[in-house]
Amino acid sequence: MLAAAAPGTVCDPGTDDVVQAELADDAAAAARETELREAARIAARADELQSLRELGTLEHAEPCEGDEVVRDELTRRAGGYVQGDVDAWLAHALTAHLGHYADPAARETAAGLLPPPLLAHAALLTELVHLAPGVGVDQLAFAARLATTETEAAGALAVFLARARSDVS
Template sequence: MSTTDGWRRPRRVPTARTQGPRTPIDPAKIGRSSVRRRARGMTHHEAFQALADAEMEAHLDRRYEEAADHSHRRAAELAEWRRIAEFLVRVGGPYDLDDDAAVQEELAAEAAAAAAREAEQREAARIADRADQLKALRNRGLLEETDPREGDEAARAELTRWADLYIQQDVDTWLAAALATHRGHYADPTSREAAALLPAPVLAQAALLSELTRLVPAPTSASCASRPTSPPRPPQPSPTSPPSSPVSPALRRAGDEARPSSRRARVRWYVGLGANDRPEPCLRPDSQANVTLPHRYCHADCG
């Protein structure tokens, strides 16, 4: 669609819907299901007649290219008509899906496959949630305080697909330390055997940390008690605290009485003093007045 100024309006692209994985289409399965629906209630004579009609139709359609059996549905339908006709010859009576053992076995296999796919999707969702949780713990700095769980190896593999490299390296270090110290589910020997799914660098780092832990044991209470203690240091004044004023209490009281009330008056009073009459300077200059005030007359909290 074009506008009046000659520019072409961008085409609207619909947003993709969030869907799960689709089951692949099997044309042969669709053909067998169609034959079974049409064969319901037929006798063996009717089944053989339907088989002959299907073979004749397939023979006539060979003349047309658009009717070619590229999906093998026509072949599956002929095979199913032939099997149903032979089944009715052996069993007799009208055809019923509940009495066909082959159909029931096929339905049971399809149900089992569907349950397996659903379990696989649930496991994939659990692994993705655990990978997101590990990333969030790493970003908050809480990964080292977390114990590993069963299945964190798969979550680590999931992180390698979409997470950044530095996140993967931190998770590898965390897993190696947990495997070396037998934390979390690695306390179980069977879980440590399952850790063989980890890559070789992570296993090598875990082996190195385990050997270092064995060579340098952790300090115990007895070793800490036998260690000589240094004498306590005398308390030192804080570098930010102002030094004490050497002014005597009498001079301090006199200065408080002669001290002006406002800050601007105090600054003006101090500037008007002579060089010999000014007390010692303060360590904290007054940034507002841009002048160094005496220790007793600069700030309200001095002295």
């Protein structure tokens, strides 16, 4: 192409269609590679959490950034069935500010990614723990059942308990 151009012609990559097509192809390939790496990371984390579930040690796992998407992957693998133990683990992690949930921004991001029953469960756990300090999460299993079957009621109860707590303070 340059050989056929007039002497002194300067190639401008910004307007050259061939160069732009190559750059677009490179960008698309890089995006596909990034998507594949992310899918592999999600699958590996889902495998890890599944193994911990099978060992009965999920509650000892430290939540990581992206576990909300991993939860969705586990649900997809289970044919859409929501695993109560994974949701309870995430609700507890949100309540106790474990792992990356120690960062308020991570908790806020999670609130936009997690389903309402799980968020209602976490909110209810938060208020129940304030009401009865030192209570074990295993003693609050009813909160998960309430949040799953009556999500709006569980959320309203959490708001009520928070308001009552602030009125007492």
